Amino acid sequence: MSNENKEFLDLLSSISKEQSFELELAPRSQSVVVICKPLTTSQLKELVKTVVDSPVTQSAFSSTVTKVFNDSLVETSPVSLNVLDRLLFILETRINSLSNTLTIRKENEEPITVNLIELRDKLRSALAANAQFLLPKTVTEGKFTLSLEVATLQVEQQLNEEIYKNLDPEVNNPEQLRTLLGDAFINEIAKVLKSITIEEKTLDLSKNTFKNRLKVIESLPASIIQKAIEYIENYKKIIDEVMQVNGQPIPIDGTLFSVR
Amino acid sequence: MKIESKLSDQTLYFNELTVRDYKNFLKETFGDDVNEVLFMESVYTLLEKLLNKPSEFVKNLNVIDLLCLLIDVRINSIGDICEISVNTGAEKPLSVQLNMDSMRADLMNINNLLCKTVQADSILINFGCPSLERFASTKDEYISFLKKITVKDKQLDIHTNEQAEMIFNSLNPKTSLEIIETYRGIITLLLDYNLLERYGIFEQKLVFVPTYASFCWLVKLLFSESLEGFYTTFFHMSYTAHMDANYLESITVGEYKYFVSCLKKALAQAKAGEGNEDEEEEQ
Numbered sequence: 222m223s224n225e226n227k228e229f230l231d232l233l234s235s236i237s238k239e240q241s242f243e244l245e246l247a248p249r250s251q252s253v254v255v256i257c258k259p260l261t262t263s264q265l266k267e268l269v270k271t272v273v274d275s276p277v278t279q280s281a282f283s284s285t286v287t288k289v290f291n292d293s294l295v296e297t298s299p300v301s302l303n304v305l306d307r308l309l310f311i312l313e314t315r316i317n318s319l320s321n322t323l324t325i326r327k328e329n330e331e332p333i334t335v336n337l338i339e340l341r342d343k344l345r346s347a348l349a350a351n352a353q354f355l356l357p358k359t360v361t362e363g364k365f366t367l368s369l370e371v372a373t374l375q376v377e378q379q380l381n382e383e384i385y386k387n388l389d390p391e392v393n394n395p396e397q398l399r400t401l402l403g404d405a406f407i408n409e410i411a412k413v414l415k416s417i418t419i420e421e422k423t424l425d426l427s428k429n430t431f432k433n434r435l436k437v438i439e440s441l442p443a444s445i446i447q448k449a450i451e452y453i454e455n456y457k458k459i460i461d462e463v464m465q466v467n468g469q470p471i472p473i474d475g476t477l478f479s480v481r
Numbered sequence: 482m483k484i485e486s487k488l489s490d491q492t493l494y495f496n497e498l499t500v501r502d503y504k505n506f507l508k509e510t511f512g513d514d515v516n517e518v519l520f521m522e523s524v525y526t527l528l529e530k531l532l533n534k535p536s537e538f539v540k541n542l543n544v545i546d547l548l549c550l551l552i553d554v555r556i557n558s559i560g561d562i563c564e565i566s567v568n569t570g571a572e573k574p575l576s577v578q579l580n581m582d583s584m585r586a587d588l589m590n591i592n593n594l595l596c597k598t599v600q601a602d603s604i605l606i607n608f609g610c611p612s613l614e615r616f617a618s619t620k621d622e623y624i625s626f627l628k629k630i631t632v633k634d635k636q637l638d639i640h641t642n643e644q645a646e647m648i649f650n651s652l653n654p655k656t657s658l659e660i661i662e663t664y665r666g667i668i669t670l671l672l673d674y675n676l677l678e679r680y681g682i683f684e685q686k687l688v689f690v691p692t693y694a695s696f697c698w699l700v701k702l703l704f705s706e707s708l709e710g711f712y713t714t715f716f717h718m719s720y721t722a723h724m725d726a727n728y729l730e731s732i733t734v735g736e737y738k739y740f741v742s743c744l745k746k747a748l749a750q751a752k753a754g755e756g757n758e759d760e761e762e763e764q
Binding site: 226229230232233234236237239240259260261262263265266317318319320 | 602603604630632633635637644647648649650651652653654655656657658
């Protein structure tokens with residue numbers, strides 16, 4: 222790259238820092254605010270590329286938007302980012318980079334316009350009102366103690382890299398479908414597990430591969446798994462109730478960035 | 482003799498077109514299905530010679546400046562009128578004498594239409610007519626129209642599509658979408674600019690949107706003498722007028738056209754003289 226080009230890109234980069242926005246992360250024990258640079262056209266193209274009709278579309282979008290989120294941070298986040306932080310980032314950057322409305326079009330139906338600023342504010346209020354469900358939690362059943370937290374982006378990236386990247390999306394019979402759905406279910410549980418303590422021995426799952434997490438879960442009693450499921454359902458319910466319009470879920474995927 | 486050509490942002494001086502160069506140009510641009518790359522090389526070679534400038538200089542001229550230059554070459558060699566047939570829906574096509582000076586003025590107006598800007602906070606992006614080299618190297622046409630960017634008070638001229646893409650991709654999507662919409666607006670304006678309107682023709686349109694294909698088409702229109710016709714005339718200049726072929730190739734096209742008209746007059750007079758002698762003999 223020539224010196225002239227480099228000098229210029231550095232200047233554009235400094236401008237984007239000036240145009241950066243504050244993002245208050247999802248409720249934690251203490252409020253955390255990070256500074257994010259605005260979305261670039263190049264990043265927008267990457268997000269739109271994930272709009273492909275494939276069973277792994279959502280994981281492709283998740284991976285891409287996680288990368289965009291990380292790249293946009295002016296400074297490294299002081300806390301580990303989770304899926305709720307990412308959702309807030311998606312809405313905020315969508316408002317800043319394209320427009321603050323979204324039009325949802327479905328075949329044979331009237332288009333619906335969503336005010337994204339109202340949606341964002343509603344989500345923030347809902348998260349604040351239900352902050353207790355977002356905090357890390359410890360559950361115990363007999364000799365087992367699980368430490369749970371909202372799925373971090375790091376764990377999700379592990380899942381995408383180790384499992385979904387090599388997944389064969391073809392389902393040719395009901396048995397394969399059952400296996401696929403079952404695996405997806407267990408993967409969701411594995412994402413929220415931070416550590417497991419059996420009697421006095423603790424295994425920190427953040428230092429393990431995702432596949433090892435799955436092996437550990439397979440040997441846990443169903444009763445404690447049920448508590449992990451409840452934890453997940455509590456925080457996902459908050460999101461599902463907010464992220465809908467006229468009973469229809471608002472898509473959080475590449476289409477959010479391919480339409481205005 | 483040097484001839485002046487006032488372009489959009491500079492004035493150039495070119496040598497007169499010789500018969501040899503004209504003949505070679507007609508040969509290289511001969512045919513309906515012209516290879517665009519070879520066609521462009523012929524144009525560049527011709528202009529490099531006439532301007533006595535390096536290849537890089539000519540290739541960096543924007544499309545409209547290239548055309549204006551070629552029109553000036555055309556005016557000063559073949560003349561300022563170009564005859565075309567226009568189908569207006571009437572029984573016979575209409576013959577229109579396009580005035581090259583007027584066409585040049587129209588092209589300069591089109592160049593002004595291209596000079597739009599997009600402003601986003603402290604970033605200013607200027608559009609401009611691209612060079613043909615930039616057309617060749619991108620699939621996104623709007624990229625080739627990005628000419629300059631100013632960030633705060635620092636300005637950068639965009640010379641290549643690679644630079645334009647780098648800048649475009651680093652912009653906020655709102656700005657990049659505005660660039661695409663501005664480009665679309667420019668194209669709409671160009672498609673509405675009918676070069677035949679000044680001749681009172683509204684049923685048909687002659688528009689110019691800077692593209693490779695439209696450039697080639699317009700240049701072939703400017704230099705549309707048939708190769709066969711040229712060679713036939715050249716033959717008669719040697720054979721009938723007894724003029725040395727090497728000498729003929731070395732003179733300017735303007736001089737050559739003058740000599741051709743002299744030959745035609747001489748032949749017409751000779752024929753008229755023969756006609757009188759025949760009448761006298763019959764008497």
